[in-house]
Amino acid sequence: MLGLSFVTPFVLLTYLAHQTTSSTLRLPSRDIRTGTGPEQYLPSNPVAGTAFIQLDRAGWTVTANSFQPGCEPGNVLDGTGGTWWESEFSPTMVPLPHNIVIDMKNSHIINGFRMLPRQDGPSGNIGQHRIETSLDGKSWTQVGSGTYANNQARKTTLFPSRRAQYVRLTALSTAEGRGYQYVTVGEIHVISGPKPTLPRENWKVTVDSENPLPNQHRAVEATDVVSTTYWSTQFDGATTPGFPHTFTINQGSAKAVSGLTYLGPPTSIGRIGQYTIQKSTDGTTWTPVVSGTWADDANPKSAGFDAITVQYVRLTALSEAGNRGPIAAAAEINLVDGSRQAAAFTVTVDSEETTSATEDGHAINALDGNPATFWITKRNNIAVPPGYPHFFSIDMQASYAVRGLIYVPRQTPGNKEGNIGQHVIETSEDGNAWTPVARGTWEDDTQTKVVNWRGVQARYLRLTALTEAGNRGPWACAAELQPIIQSSSLSPAPESAGQWGETINFPLVPVAAALIPSTSEVVVWSAWNADFFGDGNGRTVTATYNPSSGIVTQSIVTNTGHDMFCPGISLTKSGLIVVSGGTNAEKTSIY
Numbered sequence: 001m002l003g004l005s006f007v008t009p010f011v012l013l014t015y016l017a018h019q020t021t022s023s024t025l026r027l028p029s030r031d032i033r034t035g036t037g038p039e040q041y042l043p044s045n046p047v048a049g050t051a052f053i054q055l056d057r058a059g060w061t062v063t064a065n066s067f068q069p070g071c072e073p074g075n076v077l078d079g080t081g082g083t084w085w086e087s088e089f090s091p092t093m094v095p096l097p098h099n100i101v102i103d104m105k106n107s108h109i110i111n112g113f114r115m116l117p118r119q120d121g122p123s124g125n126i127g128q129h130r131i132e133t134s135l136d137g138k139s140w141t142q143v144g145s146g147t148y149a150n151n152q153a154r155k156t157t158l159f160p161s162r163r164a165q166y167v168r169l170t171a172l173s174t175a176e177g178r179g180y181q182y183v184t185v186g187e188i189h190v191i192s193g194p195k196p197t198l199p200r201e202n203w204k205v206t207v208d209s210e211n212p213l214p215n216q217h218r219a220v221e222a223t224d225v226v227s228t229t230y231w232s233t234q235f236d237g238a239t240t241p242g243f244p245h246t247f248t249i250n251q252g253s254a255k256a257v258s259g260l261t262y263l264g265p266p267t268s269i270g271r272i273g274q275y276t277i278q279k280s281t282d283g284t285t286w287t288p289v290v291s292g293t294w295a296d297d298a299n300p301k302s303a304g305f306d307a308i309t310v311q312y313v314r315l316t317a318l319s320e321a322g323n324r325g326p327i328a329a330a331a332e333i334n335l336v337d338g339s340r341q342a343a344a345f346t347v348t349v350d351s352e353e354t355t356s357a358t359e360d361g362h363a364i365n366a367l368d369g370n371p372a373t374f375w376i377t378k379r380n381n382i383a384v385p386p387g388y389p390h391f392f393s394i395d396m397q398a399s400y401a402v403r404g405l406i407y408v409p410r411q412t413p414g415n416k417e418g419n420i421g422q423h424v425i426e427t428s429e430d431g432n433a434w435t436p437v438a439r440g441t442w443e444d445d446t447q448t449k450v451v452n453w454r455g456v457q458a459r460y461l462r463l464t465a466l467t468e469a470g471n472r473g474p475w476a477c478a479a480e481l482q483p484i485i486q487s488s489s490l491s492p493a494p495e496s497a498g499q500w501g502e503t504i505n506f507p508l509v510p511v512a513a514a515l516i517p518s519t520s521e522v523v524v525w526s527a528w529n530a531d532f533f534g535d536g537n538g539r540t541v542t543a544t545y546n547p548s549s550g551i552v553t554q555s556i557v558t559n560t561g562h563d564m565f566c567p568g569i570s571l572t573k574s575g576l577i578v579v580s581g582g583t584n585a586e587k588t589s590i591y
Helices: 073-077 363-367
Strands: 011-016 047-048 061-064 100-115 127-133 139-149 156-169 187-191 204-207 244-262 274-280 286-293 301-317 332-337 344-349 390-408 421-428 435-441 448-466 481-484 501-507 512-516 521-526 540-546 551-557 567-571 577-580 588-590
Touching: 047 274, 047 363, 061 073, 061 577, 073 100, 073 187, 100 244, 156 187, 156 244, 156 551, 244 274, 286 301, 344 363, 363 390, 363 481, 435 448, 435 551, 448 481, 512 567, 512 577
Parallel strands: 435 501
Antiparallel strands: 011 501, 047 344, 061 100, 100 156, 100 187, 127 139, 127 156, 156 301, 204 244, 244 301, 244 332, 274 286, 274 301, 344 390, 390 448, 390 481, 421 435, 421 448, 512 521, 521 540, 540 551, 567 577, 577 588
């Protein structure tokens, strides 16, 4: 049977005009956050984990020095573990070294590289290698090298932050030690922070001016970790100095720096627009590093650059973002760590399996970059395992423009226990008020799920699992959960006429859809299978979305003997849905 396979997840987006309010997820009566109810199980204490944030790869292209037909370079960007790039070995064996080049289409501040080997065995595993970056695809800078172990675990290389458009992996040998000349790669990702901010305890800050009122709006208030206090240039007194304004940081000693973050004042007056950042080794001679213009909104701002080792950093404000006057202000200013260190996320879950001798279900496993490990809720050595809903909450330690979530189900062969079905994804700036950004039902398989939404500024990201995809038990499981941060690390552009609402995740490819007038529900369907079509065999995989509850329910229609892939759709006068043709072209069904 011939069929076309769809591997891209599909979502339904709703557009909400002029609606930007937060909402609270309505959960069943048992409160998993407080442990109240018939079976008490308190949420875990926060657990720190190292975060590797992978850039969104949409639109990227890839080339290689050679490839075997059927194992093209593009396979390393397709998001599946079952395909790979393989250098040419037939009819001609192309000898080592081999290279594969990723073109990200735009320059990004990056600080790491991840490679997943071919997953069906060690054939072609790379051993000795080097990693290089480039802005133009011609001039290359080496950022990493070494020898990969001969296994199928994901490999991660961190390096000091730098700007690049191209990343090149060069294989110098195979890991198997048998003299083979061909190599394989399953998946490639590029990491872009988040990076932790540098400690400010030893800073000495000087400014061109500050408000003269006692204990109000002094320079130190931009480094006090309190977003409601702020530094402001002088505005009370005989004169109000104009632009430019400077905020100079003496770190006390030279440290690796790869960026500056800026949070504007609680009020709009004084937001910095045009700016420049300079560096100095002695506090006297200054060299430009980066310049730009920040948007006139309340979102946190950042300016990234190639890692530099420096003691003095100066932010010069050249204009007020809204042209409201000659004042510059800042609630918080931080410098970004330019070393190889990655930020430590904090994870909180409703429960985790930590007492089993055969099953390591710690929450931190879902952030370790290894799909062979997993988080699973508590289910051993307890009379009644905690039931649904379950939640996995990530504190990213700073606010980022978050635009998606990657969920990798458990990868244990033959064991899908804990696969998440119905779910809700929410974001928050403070960990208290949550806004849903996506909801739906995932299919019961081992494929990676990628959920995208319009970028929102958030520090916290929470996945709440509402059902187990195969109804196998009360537990939830995840091999990997990775936030998707907007590649530019810039705040989302403000909306003037409204904004897109949360995405709705369906357990199928919605080839066709219709509104049910009597219930206001949306019915969608694919073909005889959830994600590919072929010769009609008289059934259609269907899902129904209820806008009121946000629940997606899957079903399989067989009673009409009709495979309704790509049909004609119409409504009768009384509101019945008429589906004509499709793969079974001779059939007509009425809903």
